[in-house]
């Protein structure tokens with residue numbers, strides 16, 4: 001970016017901890033990717049050592065391409081600056097009839113970072129609405145530190161360990177993150193967010209992509225890894241992941257396993 005003045009998206013992100021809707025990959029690419037995801041869900045890859053929905057950008061080139069799309073990175077750059085590392089692209093699916101929800105949590109709960117500046121681009125592959133369990137944001141909560149979470153380990157939660165913030169959230173203040181397929185929201189890792197059950201007859205599908213400004217460092221925990229995707233990484237604070245050479249190839253499966261193995265003991269809650 002040549003213009004140093006914060007733009008509208010950056011101002012809203014700084015004030016509220018999120019910004020949406022932003023144009024991302026377009027409706028046609030979203031629907032093509034959603035169809036691929038549905039085929040994978042019908043016939044999940046066999047014999048993988050680690051969950052394929054986490055850090056899926058290392059397994060599938062078409063997910064990597066979405067996460068490095070210029071429009072997506074332009075949006076991310078507008079809020080975290082020009083030097084960007086791709087840390088993870090995680091798949092969040094809510095099939096019809098499955099009663100899973102996502103408890104109120106901060107993404108920062110998973111990682112020990114200094115400063116806490118990881119940003120998630122939640123790319124909608126299908127429309128996201130209150131009735132199919134879209135996310136809900138609690139504006140301004142990113143100005144708090146890390147809040148205390150408990151691990152419910154509930155099967156009704158789609159989070160790795162059913163983590164939830166111990167404070168009661170005033171649901172009447174929650175902002176529904178309504179997106180059309182192909183659009184995205186951006187949220188700060190300290191923002192409290194949740195999502196409900198899919199009560200429709202169609203799946204709700206999204207890819208949540210985590211980006212780090214390259215100056216951030218990890219202060220504790222099993223080593224995180226990432227791939228520089230824009231600007232410079234002169235800091236080299238993170239181990240480098242290997243971009244995929246196809247979809248579920250032997251090489252991409254090995255690269256995924258290398259990145260995921262250190263996080264297996266924590267149930268991938270820090271992946």
Ligand SMILES: O=C(O)CCC(=O)C(=O)O
Nearest residue numbers: 092102107120135195208
């Ligand atoms: O997809 C959802 O409903 C929640 C996703 C989420 O919690 C996240 O991207 O951090």
